[in-house]
Amino acid sequence: MLRINFLKTPMDVATMEETVAFIETRIDERRFLQHVVVNVAKIVNMQNDSALAASVKACEVINIDGMGVVFGARFLGLDVPERVAGVDLFHELLAMSAKRDFPVFLLGATEEVVTKTVEVAKAQNPNLNIAGFNDGYFWDDEEAVVKKIRESGAKLLFVAITSPKKENFINKWQDKLGVDFVMGVGGTFDVVAGKVKRAPQWMQKAGLEWLYRVIQEPRRMWKRYLVTNSKFIWLLLKTKFRRL
Template structure:
């Protein structure tokens, strides 16, 4: 299927609704046992690509760069190329887990602290009993460690969720994807912490008002530097428009 794209600071975001992305792109890719790489990018990630050329190459290798952040959608409107909707990485992960559960697909969970990873796996088994657990490992390892790559590859997973944070998760995926014959690879940042119940997600009302970022800032004040990056992103988009 042809992809409708909107470029923001030279990062090509896919511009379709989440249900269409899943039904027309990601689910068929899984059904055909194809390799697929998904990046869910927010303003902070876009700014990082602007500052780091090697990281930009990692992100642009993705088959689908998804607009994960209200700032991305707002910027697209300022640019007069409106993106249809924000596609939160956490929600996308849940949809893929539900599909894996329905079709008996296998998943590998790579990343987060050891106790979080264990708790996540327990929650997944409880919530998605028909999903096959290919394997799991915490995120405290060198991305060059061949034993980790071999463990993941030998488990032959259909979906590989990588929660190492940026840029480590994109570096691990782009460095090792060629060692796999199939698999949907997706960097999911802090999503393991949320699904494991270690971090509380914003209430639905905040999410609907595109204020999830503010809720997270109030709960985790140490994130203020990330918010500044998002502000800088919007300022640069606005100045470019002017």
């Protein structure tokens, strides 16, 4: 996969098919692979959060999640053919795991949401081997959860915790997890469980998923997106005109 650097952030230019194939090969080889996706908010936060930046840069696969990043990269002259959305990759990897009999572990969200996610995942992939699951509220005893994951025998671990907690947790414990592949999936469990609706396809393609989130949760989301989107545009413009 081709790696580029965009706003001080390394990222891989790859299609969904290429990403899944690469992950499957690494699991077959029993070579640990840490995966992350980057979006506008994460790129903005990485500018001043050195721990988050280090955790992201430690990953061997860094996919582009979010059309804002795709459009921004193209604005700076970088060739990015498509994005690999985290929620879509999650579904593809579950299907691959069911086909290959790779056991998976789901970590994060509330107990209700992660339990529902397990139910939906099994309904969509009847042959899926879910080695275990746990909610995301375990910070008083991280070691116990790490042990639970390691003893489950899972090959793939999906971590549905907000940034930068999930990136830092994965980076901190990667050698003790006992899995071959780990991926931070953010709010994916909320979408799979039906707690949060995903934006329509036309809004996804137009880079307006952030607006859909604001419409769904205006009090919680409007300030976050106003700040991060404004900073992202400013970073793009500074970089663009510095090159001219």
